[in-house]
Amino acid sequence: MRKDVEDFVKSCVVCQQTKSANHAPYGLLQPLPLPDRVWEDISMDFIVGLPSFQTNTVVLVIVDRLSKAAHFGMLPTHFTAAKVAELFAIMVCKLHGMPRSIVSNRDPIFLSHFWQELFELFRLSGTKLRMSTAYHPQSDGQTEIVNKILQQYLRCFVHNKPKQWGLYLHWAEWNYNTAVHTATGLTPFQVVYGRAPPALPSYIPGSTQLQAVEATLMDRETVLLELKQKLLKAQAVMKAIADQRRIPHKFAIGDLVFVKLRPYRQISVAGKRIHKLSKRFYGPFKLIKAIGEVAFQLELPITSRIHPVFHVSQLKPCFSNTDAVLDLPAEVVDNQPLIQPLAVMDWKRNDDTNEWQVLI
Numbered sequence: 001m002r003k004d005v006e007d008f009v010k011s012c013v014v015c016q017q018t019k020s021a022n023h024a025p026y027g028l029l030q031p032l033p034l035p036d037r038v039w040e041d042i043s044m045d046f047i048v049g050l051p052s053f054q055t056n057t058v059v060l061v062i063v064d065r066l067s068k069a070a071h072f073g074m075l076p077t078h079f080t081a082a083k084v085a086e087l088f089a090i091m092v093c094k095l096h097g098m099p100r101s102i103v104s105n106r107d108p109i110f111l112s113h114f115w116q117e118l119f120e121l122f123r124l125s126g127t128k129l130r131m132s133t134a135y136h137p138q139s140d141g142q143t144e145i146v147n148k149i150l151q152q153y154l155r156c157f158v159h160n161k162p163k164q165w166g167l168y169l170h171w172a173e174w175n176y177n178t179a180v181h182t183a184t185g186l187t188p189f190q191v192v193y194g195r196a197p198p199a200l201p202s203y204i205p206g207s208t209q210l211q212a213v214e215a216t217l218m219d220r221e222t223v224l225l226e227l228k229q230k231l232l233k234a235q236a237v238m239k240a241i242a243d244q245r246r247i248p249h250k251f252a253i254g255d256l257v258f259v260k261l262r263p264y265r266q267i268s269v270a271g272k273r274i275h276k277l278s279k280r281f282y283g284p285f286k287l288i289k290a291i292g293e294v295a296f297q298l299e300l301p302i303t304s305r306i307h308p309v310f311h312v313s314q315l316k317p318c319f320s321n322t323d324a325v326l327d328l329p330a331e332v333v334d335n336q337p338l339i340q341p342l343a344v345m346d347w348k349r350n351d352d353t354n355e356w357q358v359l360i
Contacts, residue, residue, distance in 0.1 A: 069188035
């Protein structure tokens with residue numbers, strides 16, 4: 001009798017959709033495989049919302065996944081996929097050739113028709129575009145960390161003159177690439193070029209002598225071998241720590257699950273939806289394909305505008321004896337009207353971002 005009552009309570013659809021999940025996140029950590037050579041596998045992301053410097057308010061951050069070396073490039077506020085592709089060719093292709101794979105989040109730029117067509121051409125050289133799963137950008141966590149470091153550098157350089165950040169971006173790149181990385185014990189410069197970076201001596205009035213470039217420290221192959229060993233050790237430590245706060249999942253193809261959605265939308269204050277009391281989970285939906293160890297493809301409605309692959313941490317098992325339903329918030333479904341403004345009351349230009357702000 002007690003078991004029947006527990007099963008009945010557990011199968012309540014309303015409870016499963018609205019109550020928070022109090023267990024540790026599903027899915028043990030799955031580090032990305034280590035690349036074989038420098039600048040073969042890279043990750044990329046954007047830093048947005050910076051003060052306007054010569055119409056530029058965005059930084060494109062590109063990181064080599066093996067050496068941890070990074071390049072930073074400026075973009076205007078209203079940049080396009082074509083502009084990103086041009087900057088990508090200057091920052092990466094010109095210096096290092098075509099990468100084997102590119103890891104990114106699901107930014108609209110990387111989902112654009114132009115970018116997808118560009119990568120159809122890139123695939124001829126073997127390049128693969130690898131995106132994070134929906135609402136789970138941790139796959140590109142490396143670039144997010146570099147973003148934080150870059151912003152810290154720029155704060156130190158221009159905290160009293162923030163609109164001049166573009167004058168110091170190349171120095172931020174130099175400082176980052178010549179700093180010792182915790183996981184490798186080497187600087188990214190050493191890993192890429194096989195030698196320590198040349199010293200930049202402080203200027204002494206009356207002095208004309210420059211310090212000699214330091215000699216090569218070790219053989220190139222030895223550097224890469226030691227680097228991989230240290231990265232594998234760092235990944236093992238990272239996985240052990242992360243898995244203490246995670247539990248293995250028991251999902252299988254064909255299971256019905258609820259999915260946690262966070263549809264970030266800019267919403268008019270005049271017609272604000274109350275997300276505070278919205279459902280925590282939507283569904284249930286059927287699992288139709290396993291993507292690696294910790295991600296699944298869901299059978300979403302054909303009108304859905306979100307990527308159907310989700311990390312298991314965003315899923316919740318369905319305990320109800322019910323069929324899959326077409327249950328998604330209006331923000332992520334086509335053919336459903338979003339809130340429309342009634343009138344434009346006022347507008348002004350933001351001096352920092354050079355964008356128009358509209359009151360509706």
